[in-house]
Amino acid sequence: MSPIINFINQLITISRRQQQQPWLVVLPVSALGFIILLKHSMSLLKCIYITFLRQPKNLKSYGSWALITGATDGIGKAFAHQLAQHGLNLILVSRNHNKLEKISNEIQAENPNTQINIVEYDFSCDVVSAGNIKAIEMAIDGLEVGVLINNVGITYPKAMFFHEVDEKEWMDIVRVNLEGTTRVTKAVLTGMMRRKKGAIVNIGSGAAIV
Structure with a gap:
């Protein structure tokens, strides 16, 4: 008997056994x-717990100061108000x-006890011209910055392919x-490592996963 015919016969035998004992497949x-x-149920329960049930962290336990980049609009502005509260x-x-x-005055009016330092800094130019971030390093010198919100970010002015974007x-x-x-x-991590505590939040775009 050829190997092919033998293989076919084995398949037929297995099929008949499965018909006689369907639990071999069903189980x-x-x-x-x-x-x-x-697995999916556990993921859902974990999401519900983290979102609705878990006690919020005491952010002040990380340090008394928070640094927010891109703080004047959108998400960065919202973070500034919430952290001050x-x-x-x-x-x-x-x-x-x-x-x-403007945002400093707004937050100060809502939270009179909040200390606010502002740093004017253009990441698209100053990083290149200075080769570092001296202005920000000076602003955090001596302060316990426990929370860093990396919110600053830019993208193309409109949807386009990479080869269409100028240098x-x-x-x-x-x-x-x-x-x-x-x-x-x-710059901020140095102090966090020295104190052995801190929280860093990086804000990104859904475009990063495309």
């Missing part, structure tokens, strides 16, 4: 389905001095989103 499939369902003093970093003054635009993106964020993190 493994059911077990696999149960494991998958259990939680009793943290603020170091606000942005390239627009007028906006920095200045993509270099600005690299300087702001990568180099600037990395340098700020390094």
Whole structure:
């Protein structure tokens, strides 16, 4: 008997056994389905616990100051207001001095006891021209910065392919989103490591996973 015919006969035999004893198929499939369902259920329960049930952390335990980049608009501005409400003093970093003054006054009016330092800094230019972040390093010198919100970021003015983006635009993106964020993190991390505590939050875009 040829190997092919022998193989076919074996398949037929297995098929007949499965028909006679369907649990041989149903049981493994059911077990696999149960494991998958259990895994997703645990993920859902974990998400619910983290979002709604877990006690919030006391951010002041990390340090009395929080540094926020890109603090004058959108998410950065919202973080500034929320952190001030939680009793943290603020170091606000942005390239627009007028906006920095405005948000500083807003937060100060809502939270009179909050100390606020503002740093005018353009990540797309200053990182290159100075080669470092001296202005920010000076602003945090001697302060217990326990929370860092890396919110500053830019992207293309409109949807386009990479080869369509001119060099200045993509270099600005690299300087702001990568180099600037990395340098700020390094500057703040030194104090956090010395105190053995701190929290760093990096804000990103969904475009990063495309």
